[in-house]
Amino acid sequence: MAVPIEDHVDLESLPKEERLARMRHSAAHVLAEAMVELMPEAELGIGPPIENGFYYDFRLPRALTEEDLKWLQKRMRKSLGRKVPFHMEAITREEAAERWKDQPFKLELLSELDDDSITQCTHAKFTDLCRGGHVNHTGELGAFKLTSIAGAYWRGSEKNPQLQRVYGILFETEEELQEYERQVEEARRRDHRRIGKDLKLFDLYEEVGPGHVVWLPAGTTIRRELMRWIEDLEIERGYQHVHTPVVGKRQLYERSGHWDHYQDAMYPIMERDGEEYVLRPMNCPHHIMIFDSELHSYRELPLRIAELADMHRWEKSGQLTGMSRVRIMTLNDAHIFCADEQQVESEVAGVLRLMEEVYATLGLKDYSYRLSKGDPNDTEKYVDNPPMWEKGEALLRRVLQDVGLEFDEADGEAAFYGPKIDVNFKTAAGKPETLVTVQVDFHLPEQFGLEYVGEDGGRHQPIIVHRGVISTLERMVALLIEEYEGNFPLWLSPTQAVVVPIADRHNDYAAEVAGKLRAARLRVEVDDRGDRMNAKIRDAQMRKIPYVLVVGDREAEAGAAAVRIRGGQDLGAMPIDDIVEKLRSERDTKALTP
RNA sequence: GCCUUCGUAGCUCAGCAGGCAGAGCGACGCUCUCGUAAAGCGUAGGUCGCCGGUUCGAAUCCGGCCGAAGGCUCCA
Structure with a gap:
């Protein structure tokens, strides 16, 4: 039996964020109501509030069209005028199972709920399985617009069926909605793809291949200035620069573990005379070869090997974007071979300070640090060695705190061989991107059996710090174009x-x-x-x-x-x-x- | 890779109930020789993304492929 839940809410007393979240979530309900009217066979996914609006996922008998979007929007507007109240009720599992017996996605969600937390929300003739968080009635939805249709995998996994997602934007007032649209328009003007073309900085040619950036003379000048600058900064800080080939043998990457963990992202194998080569996706193995070619004393550590090197990564075609997401890129890379954890700490701290200096010089302010951790349950994606992960994560956390940087933490964002610090920023269009990473790596030294001679005369295993500072030149220049709107210093x-x-x-x-x-x-x-x-x-x-x-x-x-x-x-x-x-x-x- | 949309001159775009491929800007040439954000006139420039199909006839309709945009997934 449905038990009503008193949920009248005094919107005015809520913080703006909470109020907007309620409006956006409620709008998703109204969208679903409209969709069920348009296509009664619609299977409902989820409809949460998001930044700037909301979405709702549906499995539908046919593809949605622009006309459908207009119809849905009109139908939603009608709901607003009617000021229909939202009612929350607690129901039993049996009632819920009966109500959504034709809704496989709802049943899946239901199976994960506790008996006493099963609630539904009803407005007009539409009822949805929902944990709550609405406005009082449909007249309180604010100003909204349906903006786009997109494919989205059920529960965010590409193994699941793909649903049709309808996106909407929603703000409290028409003025705020228009202000947001103005900002979107402004972002479009800052877009590095547009400015890069206008200023003849770079180009992409179908014939050269997707994700293969061609730097034009003007862009190459910017690139050269950045390269000279960062190399000088590195020389001042004791880095040694090397230059290594863009290919590596299969065996090299098998040993490093890239072959198992990274092959999807590599260019196809080249085979000749019985040997297999790949265009390198990373150059850690090359730098490791250099380290390992002679026996090092602890006195030589930390050994800092740097290279502005071209990397080749077979990004999925749908993911390529201008210069910020490409397949061939020049990475400002370095590997620091450290004797012990203490050395790792001071080296990582040095890298973070260098970053702060570099970004300040470039006038970048809108970036953030994140401690990206592994996932102990995912031995498929990450090297299976829990103590190693714990040690690395604790170490990076400590350094971030010591250097005095603000940061947040995220699970399941690490490199396959170790935790990392990511520097993230947002593109003009508001999409988050990772600028660079600093990684602590106990894994590759183990894989390659690296050693150095300690003070005690015995053999010890070094620890590698992988780091970038100015990212790939492609991504950095894309960021700078947008940051400066093309007005370079x-x-x-x-x-x-x-x-x-x-x-x-x-x-x-x-x-x-x-x-x-x-x-x-x-x-x-x-x-x-x-x-x-x-x-x-x-x-x-x-x-x-x-x-x-x-x-x-x-x-x-x-x-x-x-x-x-x-x-x-x-x-x-x-x-x-x-x-x-x-x-x-x-x-x-x-x-x-x- | 998947979903949706899109692809016409160097750029921005019009043309598309099937019937001679267009405009503005840019480029180039000539005239003007000028005081802080666009002088005037003229010329060139396109296998309408590619391949195939339907048709007397395809930029326009259909199919496949390639590329791009937005989203999902993945990631520097």
């Missing part, structure tokens, strides 16, 4: 200044000015095309070039140029020597703004 700008002669007779002087800047290794162009000055300035602005140097009769006379900063500010005429000095200083300090 001077040191990274592909073209740092354009000299604009006012009329043809100033071309010679313009070339002279450009020559002086070039002598200071500044990247400068002369725009001596036949256009009017205004058009050239506009063109430079569209190309997001930091400085425009206008030269006419007055400037030629004075040995000067009129300086205009990206964005429009006019600094007036300055002597060329002063301009060179100003730009050089701005470049060398890696200033974020002029």
Whole structure:
């Protein structure tokens, strides 16, 4: 027998987040109500609130169309006007089993509930198995829109059937809804794929292959600046750079364990003369070869081996995205061979400090640290060695705390051979991405039987720290494009200044000015095309070039140029020597703004 | 990989109840020689993603493949 549950809620008294969650979850109910009306055979999945809105999953007799979406939305709006109350009731397992006997997904959920926690929610003629959290009636739903249809696996596993998911956005007021849509539009403008194309930084060609980034001259300049910078920082911190081949033999990866744990993500095997090779997905084994090629004393540790190396990972086709998710990428990688845990701690701390310095220089603020742990129950995905995992996780946690960084923890996010610290950020479109990771690895030293000679003269096993700092150049540049909206700081700008002669007779002087800047290794162009000055300035602005140097009769006379900063500010005429000095200083300090 | 949508000039897009492939911007050429975000005129540029089918006739309808976008799963 259904027992009503008093659940009237004073929405105004709730925190905004809670209120929105109730509105969004309630909207999902109303969506399901509409769907059952549209297709009575619909099998219901789940309909939770999410960031910015809600969704509901259905198994349907046919694919949904845009027209269906419009119809559903209209039908939902009608519900709003009717102000139908939501009623929660506690029911028995038998009642529930009877009610949802034709709803396999609901029955599956039901089988996992305790007898005393089976509740249902009814509004109008629609009843759903539900733990609660609604508004009082459908008039309190707020402003919403159905936005898209997508496939989604039941309970998030690709082994399960795929359902059709309807997404909606929902806010308290129409104004907030519109503000959100404005933000989405703004994010679209920042999208690195769009800006990368506009500014001719990189391109992707169907013929070269999906996920294979082609860096154009302007993008290559950014890439080169980042490479030089990070390598210099690493040299200052005692790293040694190496260069190793992009292929490895099958045996190498069998020994490292990648063959078993990572093969799905590798390019197909190349076979010749009875040998099998793969394009490397990681270069840890290569660096391990270097370490293992001679016997090391504890005095040489920590040994830091670094390489900006191309990695090849066969990402699923549906997952490729611009430059932020690709198949061939240049990773700022390093492996630090440590003598003991104490050394690991100080090395990881050093890496974290380097990260903080690098991200501060780049002006990145919106990122977070996460301690990514393994899953002791998943011996398929992770190396089976519980004490090793515990030791590694505790160690990383300790270092994060010592360095004083805020972080959260997540299970089942580790590398197959050990726990890691992930640095995560969000793309312009709001999708989370991992920028880099730092991993503690007790596993590969074991696999490869690595040793060093300790103070006691005996053999000991080293511990490897795997780390990145600026991520892959692809992902970092994608992030920076979006962060700067294409307005790179001077040191990274592909073209740092354009000299604009006012009329043809100033071309010679313009070339002279450009020559002086070039002598200071500044990247400068002369725009001596036949256009009017205004058009050239506009063109430079569209190309997001930091400085425009206008030269006419007055400037030629004075040995000067009129300086205009990206964005429009006019600094007036300055002597060329002063301009060179100003730009050089701005470049060398890696200033974020002029 | 799976679900949905999409693919026309370098870019943004129109054309699609089947009947000669278009516009704006860009590029190139000529004229103008100009003072801080678009001078004027002209020219070139497309096997309509690819392959096949239906049809007298396909950019348009159908099928397969490739690629992209959003989502799921996976991940730096």
